[in-house]
Amino acid sequence: MLTMSFDYINALLKKPTKRTPIWVMRQAGRYLPEYRATRAKAGDFLTLCKSPELACEVTMQPIDRFDLDAAILFSDILTIPDAMNLGLYFSEGEGPKFSNPIQSLADIEKLPTDINNELTYVFDGVSTIKKALNNRVPLIGFSGSPWTLATYMIEGGSSKTFANTKKMLFNNPDALHLLLEKLAQSVIAYLNQQILSGANSVMIFDTWGGVLSKQNYLDFSLNYMAKIVKSVKAQHPTIPITLFSKNGGKHLSHIADTGCDGIGIDWTIELAQAQQQVGDKVAIQGNLDPAVLYATPEVIEREVKKVLSQFKGDTGHIFNLGHGITPDVDPENMKVLVDCVHKFSSR
Template identity: 85%
Template sequence: MSFDYINALQKKPTTRTPIWVMRQAGRYLPEYRATRKQAGDFMSLCKNKELACEVTMQPIDRFDLDAAILFSDILTIPDAMGLGLYFSEGEGPKFTSPIQSLADIEKIPTDVTNELTYVFDAVATIKKALNNRVPLIGFSGSPWTLATYMIEGGSSKTFANTKRMLFNEPQALHLLLDKLADSVIGYLNQQVLSGADSLMLFDTWGGVLSKQNYLDFSLDYMAKIVKSIKALHPTVPITLFSKNGGKHLTDIADTGCDGVGIDWTVELDDVQAQVGDKVAIQGNLDPAVMYATPEIIEKEVKKVLSKFKGNTGHIFNLGHGITPDVDPENMKVLVDCVHKFSAR
């Protein structure tokens, strides 16, 4: 398989800078909103392989993107562990049975692949529909990020319960993270077996930790996952993305991953100076640029492209997910500009 996206991750020559965008299948697209309405609710959409395939393909059919990403959610694993995931309108994910004690952690299962067959069925369905047009990215949340949702019972601004456990009962938190790491390994392995060409770990909340706590409670577990997946699938590229993780980039690059995702708070050339050619770099246009005029989007794209000094190893992306109120026409401008100004 020769695709610019895969080649960039493997630091091989590319014909142009490949681009895909976090949350590229999502609420900014009217066709996505129509399909979600048809599904009834978000998790029903995730659990219907035909509809999950349909929304994965929508941005691929509309824009000249270089990769598709599985339509799913990072919280499928905690849901499969029996924590009762549900989505409140306008409030994000919640759990009916959050983790509150060591006893709760001891009870949860580690192998949940049987409960997640709907995800693997979706991967296989999407892979077939793509018919080798572009590669398919599979993904999971990082153990630390999953743990925060499980302990807080949803999203949080302070992470009070998780940090209370981190400082008061670190051994309990390590047990949870270890179980989650094993679950993620099984989950990602099965995604590859079902057809995923590349993998991503989303560490959305890694940036809320101090340096040492980040290494001990987040990166160590991502490194364990990378090592295990590489042992099973040596040629499948893995990208790690820690939001607000700019201060940890050399440590992330040392995990054995193929790509490091960066947000918009760091500069691409600074990142390259830190990690050299050890890993490919994915990023990092500020998502807010997508509210700008086409002329400004073009100018900002050129700025990001000019910061990358290598010939290979850059995947263009936003520094975080595309926001729901962005005009889809601006996405077309973005993708076309990246290709136009990076063509070799």
């Protein structure tokens, strides 16, 4: 699929790179004035996600502005539950909501899993972006993890306590496992089709894995991500897969055993600690605190050097924030970040 060597792909495969590659979670987003203009043109967030041309436009905006080493598909993790007819909508200032949340085993049993036909706009977006990139940088496709998707589907939106999901986990674990299995099968088909449409690597975002105890994390989150890795690798053995569990630093050795190529870490664990847990099994992506981008260029440079110095080895590190870039960051500070990573990591 690749017609040229990319530092981002090489780093994921632990091959030599000219410099430490960098991309940033939510690099296409509200901190960019050009993104805000395109979103206004779209009218609302879901329309923006569901228009391949507009999704391509916002995906390319940070690539055109900064010297980034990868593009990531502009989409949302909740595309799969939306395709399952749960009635996704976005309330201004409140985030995603579902008008038909999961409330019973019967609700789970009637969920469709063969939903790629409802997601053609995503695959059209991937192929449109791939053409626009013209091999400048690789394209990352992605999905939410089954556990994370399930929390939104059961809670009906974002949650601080995950009360309904954890009630199901403890009171009716079989029902939750059925939901997670259905979601895993949908994610497998979804990622496979993103790859067929042109994605050079894929990533699974497990935003809420960190709210679980260790055994529940292994049983209800990582177990299903491991199934996805195995199935996608069976179809596309050369495509690198990255797993990211927010607040998952204590689980890294288990994550590395899934067969994934890379692990994303947040800023609550240092790179050196992460390397101690995973050895040379996988590449590591991370892990600057996004709040550093509120600081002066001098502080950003200092913190970049600190992260780069923590990684021991010549390859296998992809620089990223520990979570998504925040909307009120000055784009000039993003440029400082990207340029510093390249300047201080050049071979």
